[in-house]
Amino acid sequence: MNQQRLMQVLLAPQISEKATHVADKHEQVIFRVAPDATKLEVKAAVELLFKVGVESVQVANVKGKKKRFGRNMGCRKSWKKAYVCLKPGQEINFVDGGAV
Secondary structure, three states: OOHHHHHHHEEEEOOOHHHHHHHHHHOEEEEEEOOOOOHHHHHHHHHHHHOOOEEEEEEEEEOOOEEEEOOEEEEOOOEEEEEEEEOOOOOEEOOOOEEO
């Protein structure tokens, strides 16, 4: 795969209460990814950037919320997130900026 493309696949880690619960219980990390990213691209990008082994990847499309702006109805952008299951004994520590 093209290394330049892999650098653009991961947009940001999704850090929330649910994400930390999933990380502790299932050894998974959640990322916001490009809307056209595939599971194989996400796996290769995580292995390239964080130097960890990836067991599996699950992706989910998140619909944008409907919002009102005065009288007008609007909608936030839809986005895609990826649940990355790491191999046993590996983790990604975002505080230190990389893999442990």
